[in-house]
Structure formats: structure tokens, C-alpha cells
Amino acid sequence: MSNDKLTKIDSVKGTGCVVRGDDIDTDRIIPARFMKEITFDTMGEHAFEDARLQAKGQHPLDDERFAGAGILIVGQNFGCGSSREHAPQSLMRFGFNGFIGGSFAEIFFGNCTALGLPCVTLADEDLIKLMDSVELDPTQEITIDVAGNKVRCRAGDLEAGIPTGTRQQLLEGAWDATQVLLDAGDQIEKTAAALPY
Amino acid sequence: MTDRNARAKSLFEKVWDAHTVRELPSGQTQLLIGTHLIHEVTSPQAFAMLRELNVPVRFPDRTFATVDHIIPTDDQSRPFSDELAEAMMSELERNCRDHGITFFSPQSGTQGIVHVIGPELGLTQPGMTIACGDSHTATHGAFGAIAFGIGTSQVRDLLVSQSMAIAPLKVRRINVTGKLPPGVYAKDVILAIIRKLGVNGGVGYAYEYGGEVFDRMSMEERMTVCNMSIEGGARCGYVNPDQTTVDYLRGRRFVPDDENFAAKAEGWLELASDDGCHYDDVVTIDASMIEPSVTWGIHPGHNLGVSEAIPTPNTVPDDERVGVEEALEYMDFVAGASIAGTPIDVAFIGSCTNGRISDLREAAKVAKTGHVKDGVRALVVPGSRAVQKQAEDEGLPEIFRAAGFDWREPGCSMCLAMNPDKLKGREVCASSSNRNFKGRQGSPSGRTLLMSPAMVAAAAIAGEVTDVRNVG
Ligand code: SF4
Numbered sequence A: 001m002s003n004d005k006l007t008k009i010d011s012v013k014g015t016g017c018v019v020r021g022d023d024i025d026t027d028r029i030i031p032a033r034f035m036k037e038i039t040f041d042t043m044g045e046h047a048f049e050d051a052r053l054q055a056k057g058q059h060p061l062d063d064e065r066f067a068g069a070g071i072l073i074v075g076q077n078f079g080c081g082s083s084r085e086h087a088p089q090s091l092m093r094f095g096f097n098g099f100i101g102g103s104f105a106e107i108f109f110g111n112c113t114a115l116g117l118p119c120v121t122l123a124d125e126d127l128i129k130l131m132d133s134v135e136l137d138p139t140q141e142i143t144i145d146v147a148g149n150k151v152r153c154r155a156g157d158l159e160a161g162i163p164t165g166t167r168q169q170l171l172e173g174a175w176d177a178t179q180v181l182l183d184a185g186d187q188i189e190k191t192a193a194a195l196p197y
Numbered sequence B: 001m002t003d004r005n006a007r008a009k010s011l012f013e014k015v016w017d018a019h020t021v022r023e024l025p026s027g028q029t030q031l032l033i034g035t036h037l038i039h040e041v042t043s044p045q046a047f048a049m050l051r052e053l054n055v056p057v058r059f060p061d062r063t064f065a066t067v068d069h070i071i072p073t074d075d076q077s078r079p080f081s082d083e084l085a086e087a088m089m090s091e092l093e094r095n096c097r098d099h100g101i102t103f104f105s106p107q108s109g110t111q112g113i114v115h116v117i118g119p120e121l122g123l124t125q126p127g128m129t130i131a132c133g134d135s136h137t138a139t140h141g142a143f144g145a146i147a148f149g150i151g152t153s154q155v156r157d158l159l160v161s162q163s164m165a166i167a168p169l170k171v172r173r174i175n176v177t178g179k180l181p182p183g184v185y186a187k188d189v190i191l192a193i194i195r196k197l198g199v200n201g202g203v204g205y206a207y208e209y210g211g212e213v214f215d216r217m218s219m220e221e222r223m224t225v226c227n228m229s230i231e232g233g234a235r236c237g238y239v240n241p242d243q244t245t246v247d248y249l250r251g252r253r254f255v256p257d258d259e260n261f262a263a264k265a266e267g268w269l270e271l272a273s274d275d276g277c278h279y280d281d282v283v284t285i286d287a288s289m290i291e292p293s294v295t296w297g298i299h300p301g302h303n304l305g306v307s308e309a310i311p312t313p314n315t316v317p318d319d320e321r322v323g324v325e326e327a328l329e330y331m332d333f334v335a336g337a338s339i340a341g342t343p344i345d346v347a348f349i350g351s352c353t354n355g356r357i358s359d360l361r362e363a364a365k366v367a368k369t370g371h372v373k374d375g376v377r378a379l380v381v382p383g384s385r386a387v388q389k390q391a392e393d394e395g396l397p398e399i400f401r402a403a404g405f406d407w408r409e410p411g412c413s414m415c416l417a418m419n420p421d422k423l424k425g426r427e428v429c430a431s432s433s434n435r436n437f438k439g440r441q442g443s444p445s446g447r448t449l450l451m452s453p454a455m456v457a458a459a460a461i462a463g464e465v466t467d468v469r470n471v472g
Helices: A041-046 A049-055 A086-094 A106-114 A124-136 A164-172 A177-182 A187-193 B011-019 B044-053 B083-099 B114-120 B135-143 B152-161 B186-197 B212-216 B219-232 B243-249 B261-270 B318-331 B357-367 B385-393 B396-402 B453-462
Strands: A011-014 A016-018 A071-073 A098-101 A119-121 A142-145 A150-153 A156-159 B020-023 B029-032 B035-038 B063-066 B102-104 B129-132 B146-149 B163-166 B170-177 B205-210 B236-239 B281-286 B293-295 B303-305 B346-349 B377-380 B428-431 B447-450
Touching: A016 A124, A041 A086, A071 A124, A086 A106, A098 A124, A098 A142, A106 A119, A106 A164, A124 A150, A124 A156, A177 B152, A177 B163, A187 B020, A187 B029, B011 B020, B011 B029, B011 B146, B011 B205, B035 B114, B035 B152, B044 B083, B044 B152, B063 B083, B063 B114, B083 B102, B114 B129, B114 B135, B114 B219, B114 B385, B129 B135, B135 B146, B135 B219, B135 B236, B146 B236, B152 B163, B170 B186, B170 B212, B186 B219, B186 B281, B186 B293, B186 B303, B205 B212, B205 B219, B219 B236, B219 B243, B219 B357, B243 B261, B346 B357, B346 B453, B357 B385, B357 B396, B357 B453, B385 B396, B428 B453
Parallel strands: A016 A071, A071 A098, A098 A119, B035 B063, B035 B129, B063 B102, B129 B146, B170 B205, B170 B281, B205 B236, B346 B377, B346 B428, B428 B447
Antiparallel strands: A011 A142, A142 A150, A150 A156, B020 B029, B029 B163, B293 B303, B293 B447
């Protein structure tokens, strides 16, 4: 396989935004009514919309100190619920390029990987350390070091969990199914030409 | 050692092998999809991703579009009154124009539900791989095609690479032997199969349907069965091509009846599974045991013969108990009560499962025997323009109207209610569609009873679930 067109993701850097709480489902991330759309373009505008309305400006996504954050830090079982691809799309379009959490729902995790958004997990005490540290100093740069299996931040270098297969996909740039398929090159045309229709 | 190529193969293996581009490091196969069908709901985001990637559609000639889900069935003039529906329609028109994709528009006289028009136009042929961003794509398997429903990312992958990554499937042969009793239809056959094997029983499988019942079935009946393969958890379902398949396809728009036809037909027949080929599982069902069937719960596996009683939680296997309790609570039905006699508010005849001409003919026969009960809303929605036209030529709309049914323009309509045809509140709907999930027909608390079109017509007239064998 030629890797020249593939984007390899060995690390993601950015400031952080902390959304505390467990079992945050995809309906909360992007309420269903915003899915009646012909593009994903507007999904970013509606990230956590109902939760933000209910929080009356107090939601972390509206907190000025977290403005411009590239990494979302969350609790356990983040992204549970439906399989909608709209959920990671909305967070990506809001500006997040990576996720650090206690754990992630399986389909959400898969959808993120397919978009090249790493989701890594931390042990409970490390996660709390990171959340506290980022809330104290939101300007610090955080690195999700996929290659090194670490989350690097002011609180130290924390041991990050990421399944070997996924890590491999990100490092080799093979997370993008479309690119992997395109790599077949004219073998696609050859297969098509051999068909009796 | 036996030569692998010389051994007997199933149709599934033959088609799979012919379409394999390569094996991927992930263990999946990169499978070429010969025919890609698209519609307005799941394609716009895929085209948007294409624009972001700045790549063209790789095989516009292998891509075909129709509009079905959001189209109104009363007034189809443009712009549609629902702005969002109009936006989706315009977007599809634009994408087809920009990329040189054939669009079977309402004006063309060929529009209809994607799984109705594919076969009608002869686009669907034996030995093809077909995919569509729609879960009922298995319908096309009736022709001995391998047809998959896919998600929006895969629609994008198909647009740019005409292929998708998919793990090989096992094949389960399902024989339905003997003869169907009178009043028992293809819909009852698939409901019986799902009841026996479960809604997840087909996970990891392609279903190959065969046996005397399938040998005798028309193409339309085979489509009804294949259509609901997904409701049994199977990734796809198919019937081996035979003379019935060939006769159906001869002369259709994309199958010219010329000097090449005989050779083509011969090639199709050779695709049928070889005698003695390997199946991962074989299941046999005796047709004489199948009754006209009705769903009573919240998934298609919750079905029973019309003479049976609604199950009680303490008589079902342990792993089904919670589901049965939840279903009874949602449906507000009494455990142990007879399903016959359940009052209905709405009757819907249509959908890609049962919106074809033979379905409408069977329903019309029943409609002739009476009048829709006071207080019941009944609508008949042909699956395509061609079905609509054929029905008009045969005088079916007059029969339906005289019996108190509403005769509509073609579309998906109340199958999933993305257009204005919706249930209200707790209404109970006798429906010829394929899903009885909570809220499926447009009301979050609406209730759906799946059954054959003839059974729906009978229920409309009686105002309650009734045995079609006693009608007329
Ligand atoms: S009729 Fe129903 S199941 Fe068939 S394509 Fe339309 S919405 Fe889907």
C-alpha cells in the first residue's frame, strides 16, 4: 500500500475544554432535529445545543477561558446512544481534533477514528488530575501523543490508553477508509471492466 | 488437494469473487459495487464530503438516483410546501447534474421508491453487486444480486471508489417447502422466517431463499421476502435466478431484448448456486404451517398467526421476556388476548415491501368486498409511477376510492413518515410496510401492525384485525 496520500496522525496538540459528567449521549451532543440537513456544515453550530441552552451560558463550550480549545476532555462512556455520524462531525466542526476521557462508547469511537480524531483514555486519578489542571490553567498546551501512548500536560506525562489496532491505523494514516479504498488504484477499473455488466 | 475453483460454489461466492478488488490488511474485502443507487436522504452529506475531498464521482454511469422518502403523496408540485423537503430535492437535482448521474425524476415518469424502480427498469440484474444508502436494499437480491444497505460514509466511499470494505459473510440456505395455503402471502413467509430465526438471527449471514415455495413465487413476491432480510439481521438475502427471473427482465429498459439477450440470460442462470455447494447453515420451514401473520409488538419478530393469542411474558423464553414486557406496555395490548379483533385507526398499503402492482391487485380484490369502516383513515400509495400507471390502466384507483380508500401519488409515505403522511398520537395502523419500531410512522407514540396488503385491506373494512381467509 502506498502511503503518500494518507495523513498520519502521531499526535494532536491544543488547549483543552473540560466537559464533566458521565454517559453523555449522542442526542445531547447533537439533538436529532438538527440532523434534518443536507450537509454536516451546520453541525458545529449545534454542538451540545440543548445542554448549552439549559446551562444559560454556563456550559464549558461557552466558557471564554476554553475558547479555541482543540481537545475535549470528558468523563466515562462518552458518546453513547445512536450511531449517528453527526455527533463526531459536530464536535470536529466546533473545533475539536482529539478526545481524552475515562471511556468512549464503541460506535462513537469508531466514527471518530474514521474521521481521524483520536480518542484516548486515562486512568481515573489521571483524568481528574488533568481536568483540575486544565480548569486551573486553560491556556496550557495539551498533547495527545498517539505514537508515545501519552497525554502530555502541565500535570505531567500521563499513560494514555488506545487500542493497538486503532493506534496503528492513526500512525500509518490508514484511518481514512476512503483513502485505503482509493489505494487500490486502477485495480478498481480492472475489476469493473471484467464484469459482464 | 481439491482445486478451489473446481468446487461447487454458492451464488454468493460467485458474485463475491467476481467483485473482489483485493483483500485489505484489516481482513475485510474491498468489494466492487457494480450498481450504486442513491436517494435524497442519505446522499447529500456524502456529496458534501466529496466536495471537501475535491474528487469527482468515479463511475457516474454506475450511479442512479431517485427521490422517494420525503416526497409528498398528495401535492407533488414544486416547490414542495415543506422547505426542508424542497431543499433535499434541489440538492439531489444539483448533485446529479454536477456529476452526470442519471436521475429518475418525478417528471420522467420513472420515479418511485428506489427498491421498486430498480427492478422495474431492469437496472437490477442477476450477478450484480448493488448498494444503496438504505437498509432495505436487500430487495434486489430477489434477482440473484448481492445487495447491501449502507451508511452515509460508505455512500461517499462508493462515489469516490465504487467499492466498499466489507467482511465476508456466511451463507444460510432457507428452504420453504410445500405449498402456501390460500390467503397466505410472501409477507407472511418472511414474517414466519423472522419469527423462527429472530431479528438478530441473521447477523453475519447472507440468506439464500429457496425451496418449492420460492420456485413458484413471482418476482414481486420474491422481492417482498428479500426486502425484509435486514429485519432478520441478515446483511443481504437472495433467490437464485431462474426462468421466472429471465422472463421478468426481458425487454425492460436497461435489459434490451436484442440478439444478445439469450446469451445474457444463459449467463444469469449459470450464477445459481451449484448443487452440493457449501452452506454454513440450512433451515427448512414447512409452508403449510404458515398462517396470515400480524405483528403485535415493536419489532418484526414480534409476530404471530392471526388465529393466535398475544404472548404472555411468563410463557416466552427468558431472554425474550423483557422485550415482550416492553412491547406489551408500549402497544398497550393485553397479554393472552387474541390479536384478531384489535381495533385499528389507520390502514396503509404501500412501501418497498408491498407497494407493487401485484400487492395492489390483491388488496383491491379485498376492497371490492366492502367499505372502509367509519373512523378509519385508509390510504393506498403505489411504489412508483409505473405501478401507479399500471393500476390506473386496470381501474384499481376506482375500486379503492369506491371502497373509501385514499389513492395517492407514489413515494415512501407512511412507511417512515418523513413526508406529511403521519400517524397521530396513539393511533394503531395496519400497515403493509416493514418496520413496527416505536414511533416509526411519524408519531412518537404511534403503533404499527405489520401484515400483508390483503390483510391491511381486510382490517380497513372490518375496522379491526381480521383473518383475510374469511373475507368475501
Ligand atoms: S418504503 Fe420505507 S423501507 Fe422502503 S425505502 Fe422507503 S422508507 Fe425505506
